[in-house]
Amino acid sequence: MIELEEKLKKRTLVCAVVGLGYVGLPLLLYLSKLGFRTIGIDKNKKKVAKLTSNKLDFLKNNKTAQILLKSYTKNKKHTISNNFKDLKDADLIFISVDTPIQKNRKPDNTNISQVCEKLAKHLKKNSIIIIESTLAPKTTQEIAIPALEKSSNLKINKDFYIAVCSERIRPNQDIFKDLTTFPRVLGTSSTKINNLVISIYKLITKGEVDAVDIVTAEIVKTTENALRDVKIAFANEISKICDSLGSSAWEVARLINKRYGYTEMLQPGIGVGGHCLPKDPWLLLSSNNHTKNSLIAQARRVNDSMPAYCAKRIAKILRESSVKNPKVLILGYSYIENCEDTRNSPSQSLVDNFKKQGVKKIAIHDPYIEECSGDLYKKAKGADCLVLAVKHDQFKNLNLLKIKKIMRTPVIFDCKNFFGKEKCQNLSFIYHAIGAL
Ligand SMILES: NC(=O)c1ccc[n+]([C@@H]2O[C@H](COP(=O)([O-])OP(=O)(O)OC[C@H]3O[C@@H](n4cnc5c(N)ncnc54)[C@H](O)[C@@H]3O)[C@@H](O)[C@H]2O)c1
Numbered sequence: 001m002i003e004l005e006e007k008l009k010k011r012t013l014v015c016a017v018v019g020l021g022y023v024g025l026p027l028l029l030y031l032s033k034l035g036f037r038t039i040g041i042d043k044n045k046k047k048v049a050k051l052t053s054n055k056l057d058f059l060k061n062n063k064t065a066q067i068l069l070k071s072y073t074k075n076k077k078h079t080i081s082n083n084f085k086d087l088k089d090a091d092l093i094f095i096s097v098d099t100p101i102q103k104n105r106k107p108d109n110t111n112i113s114q115v116c117e118k119l120a121k122h123l124k125k126n127s128i129i130i131i132e133s134t135l136a137p138k139t140t141q142e143i144a145i146p147a148l149e150k151s152s153n154l155k156i157n158k159d160f161y162i163a164v165c166s167e168r169i170r171p172n173q174d175i176f177k178d179l180t181t182f183p184r185v186l187g188t189s190s191t192k193i194n195n196l197v198i199s200i201y202k203l204i205t206k207g208e209v210d211a212v213d214i215v216t217a218e219i220v221k222t223t224e225n226a227l228r229d230v231k232i233a234f235a236n237e238i239s240k241i242c243d244s245l246g247s248s249a250w251e252v253a254r255l256i257n258k259r260y261g262y263t264e265m266l267q268p269g270i271g272v273g274g275h276c277l278p279k280d281p282w283l284l285l286s287s288n289n290h291t292k293n294s295l296i297a298q299a300r301r302v303n304d305s306m307p308a309y310c311a312k313r314i315a316k317i318l319r320e321s322s323v324k325n326p327k328v329l330i331l332g333y334s335y336i337e338n339c340e341d342t343r344n345s346p347s348q349s350l351v352d353n354f355k356k357q358g359v360k361k362i363a364i365h366d367p368y369i370e371e372c373s374g375d376l377y378k379k380a381k382g383a384d385c386l387v388l389a390v391k392h393d394q395f396k397n398l399n400l401l402k403i404k405k406i407m408r409t410p411v412i413f414d415c416k417n418f419f420g421k422e423k424c425q426n427l428s429f430i431y432h433a434i435g436a437l
Pocket of ligand 1: 018047093114
């Protein structure tokens with residue numbers, strides 16, 4: 001450890017990041033900014049080619065990422081490649097590959113296993129592997145460590161070390177701010193490496209770094225996302241109750257949140273998307289055989305049911321307004337506001353559910369997604385329902401009056417209470433919303 005500590009002091013540590021997505025790329029760029037020689041590895045050859053020629057097809061609106069990538073590619077000491085051989089000099093190897101679930105909702109550990117097997121062949125003695133990907137509890141012990149030991153012929157805690165420090169960034173926020181301010185929970189294979197790894201994270205973030213055992217670190221990450229999912233599901237369930245009683249879930253939440261000491265009630269919506277929240281609760285549950293009556297599993301189902309619930313309600317509203325062959329215009333196709341990430345977007349599921357409801361004319365507008373951008377007002381022509389699915393800031397400036405004049409039937413279905421009932425009704429729209437009749 002002394003050698004690595006010396007290298008850290010002199011900033012001569014060589015840091016590698018495997019998996020250059022929303023998590024890995026900002027980390028790689030920030031490590032290079034800190035002065036370390038860095039190596040970025042990704043299996044996606046197209047991505048590697050784009051990054052090496054300074055092109056970002058995600059984080060497109062992030063100026064810091066653009067600036068850092070430019071100086072990264074200019075500096076000959078850094079590498080971006082798909083060749084694991086380039087890891088031969090790495091002292092620290094961060095892993096940030098995607099960790100999805102299978103159709104049966106069990107963890108799909110293909111990426112994490114492959115990376116461990118491949119990097120093991122180039123592992124230096126005394127190096128440290130830090131897994132930033134979110135893993136089901138016990139994956140490090142049962143999958144990562146055996147794969148590393150088998151392919152390297154090296155022994156954990158003797159020849160190399162491992163740590164788990166799951167990332168917490170949010171793709172629709174300033175990722176570099178999250179990266180450099182959020183607290184981290186670090187699990188290590190041996191307390192021998194705690195000081196060194198904590199020192200590295202102290203260079204990255206102003207947030208606290210708490211060191212625990214590996215399984216606890218894995219549980220913390222999956223549990224924090226499961227907790228959020230459960231809270232959203234609660235708000236969604238209340239919104240369905242309010243819909244059936246003709247009351248507003250938004251007003252109910254506002255009044256509950258006034259009470260001192262009560263945990264804030266979240267807002268309902270069209271569902272939950274992104275790479276993490278729809279799968280992390282299942283990663284957590286995969287380590288438990290008692291999921292039959294699981295609250296966490298039921299919350300997943302409640303959130304997954306929201307696009308179908310909305311499509312059904314909208315189809316009913318249009319039928320009751322005697323609209324024949326309806327056309328809907330969906331505003332927002334990313335999974336969350338103000339970003340281009342469409343992974344597991346509830347809007348995709350909304351489209352599928354509209355088709356099931358017999359709604360065939362579906363237009364989509366999303367200024368963050370190239371294929372869905374263009375002239376909104378043209379898309380609104382002849383529409384019978386404007387569905388606000390994602391509350392992008394840019395939608396605040398829409399000319400609703402102009403849109404209303406172009407539409408065939410002036411119905412608004414507001415999944416985020418974004419436009420507001422009063423404003424829409426003043427413009428003579430027929431206004432509906434989740435949890436707010
Ligand atoms: N996106 C988020 O907001 C976020 C936040 C916190 C944690 N996480 C977790 O971080 C991890 C990464 O998420 P992401 O959003 O960055 O994923 P991503 O899909 O954006 O990036 C993953 C990258 O890993 C690469 N990859 C996959 N398998 C590989 C392999 N065998 N060898 C080399 N490269 C490989 C992919 O090509 C891709 O570029 C996941 O475990 C996720 O749950 C994500």
